Amino acid sequence: MEGLPATSRDEFGEELLIKQSIEHHFNLILNQAHFLPIATPFLEKGETLRPDSMYLSGKDGELFTLKSDMTRPLSRFLATNHINYPTHLYYFGETFTPPTQLSGHYNQQTQAGFEIIGETSWAAEQEILQQTLNLMAELDVTDLEIELSDAKLADAVLATYQLSPQQITCLKDALFNKNMTQYRQKLKAYHLIDDTFLVNWPMAFGLRGDALLPLLPDSPEINAMKTHWQELINSVKAFNSNIKVHVDLAARPLKSYYTGTTIRTFSQHVSEYIFSGGRYDQLLQDHRGCLLPAVGIGINVDALATLKAHTNKQQPEKDNLTFVLAKGRVEKAVRPLLKNAGIDNSALENPERKLIFHSNDNKLTFILVKADDVVKYLDAGIGDIGIVGSDTMAEQPFNHYDLLDLNVARAQFVLASTHDFRHHINMRPKIATKYPTITRQYFDKQNKDIQIIKLTGSVELAPLTDLADAIVDISQTGTTLKENNLKVLDELNDVSAHLIANRISVRQQRAFFNELIYNLLNILEPNDENLSKSIN
Template sequence: MNKKMLAAGSRDQYGETLKEKQEIEQTIINVLNNQGYIPVSTPLIEQESVFDQYQEKKVFHLFDHMGEKLVLRPDLTLPIARFLAANQTTSTVTRLYYLGDVFHQIVNLSGDYNQETQAGIEIIGEQSFEAEIEALETMLAFAQRFGIVDVQVVLSDARLIDLILEQFDLDDQIRSEMKQAIEEKNISRFEQLKTQIPDFPAELADWPLAFGENGESAMEKLRRIPAVKEIMDDWVRLADYTHRHYPDVAVTVDLAAVSPQPYYTGTIIRGFVPSLGDYLFSGGRYDRLLSKADQETVPAMGMALKVETVLADRQRDLSSLSAQDPIVVVLAKGRVEQDVRPLLKKAGVDTSQLDNPARKLVFDTADNRYRFILVKANDVVKYLDQGIGDVGIVGSDTIAEQEQNHYDVLDLQTGKAEFVLAACEDFEPEKISRLRIATKYPKLASQYFHDQGEDVELIKLEGSVELGPITGLADAIIDITQTGRTLVENHLQIFDRVGPVATHFLVRKGSLLQYQDELTTVIKRLANLVAPKEEVKE
């Protein structure tokens, strides 16, 4: 046993870095104590039922000595809600604050940390919009105190997308798919769904990209919807307050934002630091989470500050920051890179440095607007989600097998192929009690058979999957084919078409805000280039 090894995703903290973090934490404690907030501390381990709103895979599960299901807390608001319900302290306005660690499941071998320190406030029992103003003021004051100079406030609302979609006569399935496409910034899927809605409003033609200046432009035209106008009037109040008290802080909106927490019911406020490509604080209103003894719900507003982001900002050399850091595009080497280069060029991206790559792997454009990194397909998402890249371009077959912590924005319509279920021509699945399926894509195959309601045994292969049925290792395969020639040569037939494969344009979530003007322009141009000819916009 190696006693020096840490658990995956964990880290030791030591010396000057830990001292800096302790100083940050002590400053937060002193400020909130002086402002009259009441400290509250909840245990690291909670009953699983406290977090029943979370997807199971997003939390660490434990068992106590009695076999009770427990979790390491991924969130601090829900434990405080549990504390308040148990202690019935919600009869008047209560201002609480916390400082503690939360734990998130991470992708194996991703290099991420699963432990994060948060400091936050909860304003309980305040129905008026003064709670939102107070929460934002508290966070901006901390940003100012810690010398974070480039905070951008992003406003959204948990109700907004639903309120706008209610204006259209849609069945529940289309409504749900449309909302998902908007929140995931999936332009390709959004365009497909949009054609099913007659007289779709022009101001929402690029709804998944309706943030920043695009969002502010669309916002004014949506104020005709009474419920939406009420939300946007509140946004104007927050913007006016910020401009008066923090004139250097930019305020913008996101009309396509997904709610960061499932229990939010109204205004969502996030503080983004463009130079770090990360959020400093986030929070929102949650008016249905708490209730009194008589079951009457209690209004509440909470905001959390990421201590590690404060620390990261303090430890960097601001003088070395470039005003024009390049947008980093991580490209899958080989056919993907060759196929998308003409598209990128037509969309206004200088790709000339890629014309004669020789043995180089990193290329900067002459104007320093873009940097290209060529990597193996399986590494594209890792570079993207670790913050090294801003844009990733890779096949959807690769994406299907990896965890997604980015936006899958656009199907570029290159590298087209399809996933198929194939087997020898005498394949009779109904006569086999449990199919053995050979594949390079176990995640996709598992989902396919789950949707079919079939229980199968998956066999992960790295080499020629076609050998599976031929040698008797498997009954059938799920694999990619373009022409079907390899299947025919190995005497295999297609029994079902599982789904399309093509090259996709991915964007890291922080980068879409950090480089919003440049990236939204490129995305719109690419969308027009790959759209069916009759749908090309003038």
């Protein structure tokens, strides 16, 4: 008997009962609110290949795509049917995304959502929030925290400064990724490091976001956003004063097509957003090709089911944080830095063969893993904070915050070969490396066609045995290369240890992260007077 594909699963028993209960309450609330159900088939026509979709081919060669989300089926439905607007719709069903082999993730998710389409007034946002609150109450998950933002906020803020389009793009990229190292470098380069709001902007969410609201630039567009946020906050507090609701002033727009207010919710117990959505007026079209204004909320039903299972079992709240460290060179280099930043990691001083350690007060856990595995532990929500080399990060899918370059465990990517190698003469040289992504990027910039050979160790052997013409590898001192009679032909990128973090963990433990980042910056930039502008 053959088993399931590697990234699929069966659902059974209590797990499925929880999902069925969620669907029952979801349908009940939306039906009472006079939303109309919509169901679309699993298969849609696959006109163009997209990396986020799975495809099937019919006997006649016609291409079909498995439904990866509800956005495209909903767009197709509205564009091919005569609907009276505004209309209120809701859906609940399965979606499929391309599997990531050996990742532990499933390619089938349950997605629900509700939309108000064809309505331009602010009443639509208020209605969407109200139904979100009704669902939270009906499902007994009122311990969720609500974040409000606006897809146009970053552009509106930066428009008040004298910046070029390229400077705005660079600042936004560092802002949304919460890359404090790059962000502060840009502020200094653009002579903006004296601006208190900008200095604190990347971490302006939760209570810190509320504190920075008065420092937002004064413009009609931003003032209108603030008014709308306050109206929504008032609605939440009128519904249930115990629900936490804050403004996130540094939120990345959920999708490129979002155009206004955004709403997201998260829990202390799940490492994913549960409700997320907002205003998007530039995506949907009616049967005549006219744009349709829309507001909607999507629900991660799998994350919601995990939260419900946690609630049913009455498990205690998580009260500690987990560091995942790349063992070896990175871990040894970063320990003194963490100690100076107030992180008790004394348990790591005599590790022996242990891999899990706890601080003396049991508030911090440290896990030692191979460098390639650090990101996987953050992906799974097991780790909150990771410390790993930028070389490893460059070779993996990465969906976390790259908070700080810790400037330790430094090295450099180099192109090296034997002394008689002439890489500008070889038509299509063979390059051996552990780092195919970095290697490909480097030679693409050189407009050079190469053949990459992926190795996992002793890369220096490749040009000595004619397995490859040259290598791309990490070098700290150059000693190993010299001992093997290899010379450096070019220097690529610098490598160092980085502090990374799970996106939800940063929100769940924001006070800890604010203090940690502030302490580390004081160590990394000891003479920077502008750090006094940081709000703790």
